[in-house]
Amino acid sequence: MRLFDPHIHMTSRTTDDYAALHAAGVRAVVEPSFWLGQPRTSPASFLDYFDSLLGWEPFRAAQYGIAHHCALALNPKEANDPRCVPVLDELPRYLLKDRVVAVGEVGYDSMTPAEDTALAAQLQLAAEHALPALVHTPHRDKLAGVRRTLDVVRESALPPDRVLLDHLNETTVKEAKDSGCWLGFSVYPDTKMDEARMVAILREYGLAQVLVNSAADWGRSDPLKTRKVADLMLAEGFTEDDADRVLWRNPVAFYGLSGRLELEVTATEATHEGNSVLRGAPGDGAGPAGIPAGEV
Amino acid sequence: MTHPHVTQDTDTPTGRTDPAVASLDDLHAHLRTQLGATARAWLGQALDEAAAHPGIHGPVSVWELRLAEAGRRCGSAHADAARVLILHAARADAGALARVYFQGTAAERRAVLRALPHLVPGPDALPLVQDALRTNDTRLLAAAVGPYAARHLDPHQWRHAVLKCLFTGVPVDHVADLARRARGDGELARMLGDHAAERIAAGRPVPADLHRVLTLTDPTAGSPADTGTGTSGSDGKES
Ligand SMILES: [Zn+2]
Numbered sequence: 323m324r325l326f327d328p329h330i331h332m333t334s335r336t337t338d339d340y341a342a343l344h345a346a347g348v349r350a351v352v353e354p355s356f357w358l359g360q361p362r363t364s365p366a367s368f369l370d371y372f373d374s375l376l377g378w379e380p381f382r383a384a385q386y387g388i389a390h391h392c393a394l395a396l397n398p399k400e401a402n403d404p405r406c407v408p409v410l411d412e413l414p415r416y417l418l419k420d421r422v423v424a425v426g427e428v429g430y431d432s433m434t435p436a437e438d439t440a441l442a443a444q445l446q447l448a449a450e451h452a453l454p455a456l457v458h459t460p461h462r463d464k465l466a467g468v469r470r471t472l473d474v475v476r477e478s479a480l481p482p483d484r485v486l487l488d489h490l491n492e493t494t495v496k497e498a499k500d501s502g503c504w505l506g507f508s509v510y511p512d513t514k515m516d517e518a519r520m521v522a523i524l525r526e527y528g529l530a531q532v533l534v535n536s537a538a539d540w541g542r543s544d545p546l547k548t549r550k551v552a553d554l555m556l557a558e559g560f561t562e563d564d565a566d567r568v569l570w571r572n573p574v575a576f577y578g579l580s581g582r583l584e585l586e587v588t589a590t591e592a593t594h595e596g597n598s599v600l601r602g603a604p605g606d607g608a609g610p611a612g613i614p615a616g617e618v
Numbered sequence: 619m620t621h622p623h624v625t626q627d628t629d630t631p632t633g634r635t636d637p638a639v640a641s642l643d644d645l646h647a648h649l650r651t652q653l654g655a656t657a658r659a660w661l662g663q664a665l666d667e668a669a670a671h672p673g674i675h676g677p678v679s680v681w682e683l684r685l686a687e688a689g690r691r692c693g694s695a696h697a698d699a700a701r702v703l704i705l706h707a708a709r710a711d712a713g714a715l716a717r718v719y720f721q722g723t724a725a726e727r728r729a730v731l732r733a734l735p736h737l738v739p740g741p742d743a744l745p746l747v748q749d750a751l752r753t754n755d756t757r758l759l760a761a762a763v764g765p766y767a768a769r770h771l772d773p774h775q776w777r778h779a780v781l782k783c784l785f786t787g788v789p790v791d792h793v794a795d796l797a798r799r800a801r802g803d804g805e806l807a808r809m810l811g812d813h814a815a816e817r818i819a820a821g822r823p824v825p826a827d828l829h830r831v832l833t834l835t836d837p838t839a840g841s842p843a844d845t846g847t848g849t850s851g852s853d854g855k856e857s
Pocket residue numbers: 329331354356427537
């Protein structure tokens with residue numbers, strides 16, 4: 323079973339998680355930029371983060387046989403902090419980079435005027451850079467938030483079939499589907515969706531343009547939720563092809579709109595002699611791959 | 619499902635196709651045979667544009683844009699070579715290279731490191747090498763210890779670069795001019811010996827590359843092809 327997690331914050335996860343993801347069948351991930359739990363105070367902090375999403379993190383992922391891509395944006399929460407907003411001036415040069423497959427996460431958090439401005443500006447940037455957009459829908463006042471998001475999308479230069487609305491649920495899926503946008507569902511241990519509700523939604527609304535993600539981050543979350551949804555789909559009578567469609571072909575189709583998906587994982591030439599060491603040497607029990615120890 | 623299915627990059631540190639070692643003409647000829655028609659046409663145009671509009675223009679010069687998109691245009695296997703050629707066509711100097719390095723993805727940074735021996739005659743670009751040597755990204759480390767580092771890195775930093783290769787599993791084949799710089803380097807020999815002792819004390823194997831470099835530190839080691847002319851001891855390398 324091949325799996326693609328279209329929304330996961332691997333920066334917050336350990337190498338054990340990469341190993342577990344690979345063992346579960348995950349071969350590709352997209353990491354959207356988001357806040358860090360601790361508020362940033364300057365654009366420079368974003369730039370280091372973006373650089374990491376285009377440097378160290380894909381390197382880590384490749385060590386575990388996982389293709390890593392990213393989506394870049396000023397996130398909805400920090401769009402409200404005037405100290406952070408100038409990062410929008412730096413974003414265009416980042417959106418040119420290989421392996422940037424979307425603008426995101428953009429969207430609403432508290433539905434403020436500052437969020438209106440940042441969302442509209444970044445949808446425009448997506449259109450200008452021929453990138454799709456990953457749009458987070460708010461956790462509070464969600465249905466109103468989805469409607470307001472759809473209004474902004476309709477006014478934007480980005481057609482709905484290049485927009486993924488994420489964190490949908492039973493109350494928002496209908497209007498999102500009617501809009502023509504792609505439909506994203508985050509499956510969480512406690513909040514957002516769970517596996518059983520996810521499978522019920524698939525049964526009711528079909529598989530077309532549906533993406534399922536773990537949205538795993540630094541909070542209570544489970545990076546293996548994509549696999550758990552696939553397993554439940556099979557247990558509930560969906561076919562292998564159905565699971566492959568939702569958990570591989572749909573995310574490949576959506577992010578493939580960027581023209582920048584590269585799903586072949588290339589190990590570093592530096593480890594091509596099978597010396598994947600990384601934490602010492604073969605025989606250290608580091609497994610099939612590892613990462614140089616932090617103290618190196 | 620217990621083993622990542624990783625396609626190995628067979629790039630080797632010597633020969634006609636390594637962007638740091640091959641001549642630019644060889645590199646270009648090789649790319650022309652490897653790229654498909656669309657990518658070849660894209661690269662041809664990118665090189666023409668870079669040659670016509672070198673230097674920094676506005677927030678993103680046209681050759682910087684081509685540099686950024688080289689991976690998706692040419693494929694990751696050929697991106698380094700394409701980028702080195704674009705940097706050369708744009709006549710990027712140490713200042714321009716620093717800009718694209720520090721604004722670049724890991725892949726762009728690696729290409730800049732590989733372009734250094736072709737484009738920067740003096741030590742002005744050493745800060746880029748030093749930056750790469752501080753990372754733990756083995757792709758950057760391998761590119762950082764190429765011919766430019768062999769030429770310009772001071773002995774202390776060069777020894778630490780070699781040791782870091784051994785620590786992180788970067789094959790020392792990537793270290794340019796290894797035999798010449800290692801020969802007679804007593805301090806490097808001491809560091810290698812201490813590292814081996816630490817590995818043995820921990821019950822871990824000593825990498826074969828360590829023994830190989832240790833052998834090269836022997837003042838009488840070396841091949842006639844090396845340019846070093848009878849330098850014995852480390853004095854000649856401290857300058
Ligand atoms: Zn997220």
